Amino acid sequence: MPINFTTPVGLVRLNITDLDENxxxxxxxxxxxxxVASDExxxxxxxxxxxxxxxxxxxxxKKIRTQDLSSDGPAVSAELRAQADEYDGRADTEDGEASFAGYVAPGCRVGLEAEEARRWPW
Known part of the structure; x- marks a missing residue:
């Protein structure tokens, strides 16, 4: 069955280049x-x-070197972890943008007065 890249599962699969359907x-x-573990x-x-x-x-x-063939698993792993850090950074940015709407400056509190929300220092 073809991968549906418009679903969350498909998007993760696309991001990690897990594209072989078979x-x-x-x-x-x-x-x-x-x-689920990542809150969707x-x-x-x-x-x-x-x-x-x-x-x-x-x-x-692992890291293997025989004759003309070499494989460096730790280097590949380091690159994958660097990519993972980039995706975590994107998620942190998204989280920050989502929470900015409710941001209140340090030293200020939000109060209701006459059915209006206003900020004032305490």
């Missing part, structure tokens, strides 16, 4: 679990997925 890195159930935030779920893949890369690939 052999996905993570199952839909795993990604759904990551979304696609960027946070993406970061968690990248960290899972990075850990797997370190455990499985």
């Amino acid at each position: 052999a996905p890195l993570l199952s839909d159930d795993m990604i759904t679990g990551l979304l 935030n696609v960027n946070r779920a993406t970061a968690r997925a990248l960290r899972i893949i990075a850990t797997s890369e370190v455990l499985v690939a």
Whole structure:
């Protein structure tokens, strides 16, 4: 079945480039679990997925050098973790923008007077 990139699961899959429909890195159930654990935030779920893949890369690939072939699992893992940090940063920015609407400057309190909200220092 084709991947639906308009759903949260599909967006996470797109972000982590898990695009092989026949052999996905993570199952839909795993990604759904990551979304639940991330409060349905696609960027946070993406970061968690990248960290899972990075850990797997370190455990499985390791650093190998034989004849003309070399594999550097730790370097790949470091890059995946850096990408995960970027997605966490995006999620932090989104969280900050969402909470800014209710922001009250330090040293001020919000009070109701005559059915109007106004701010004044205490």
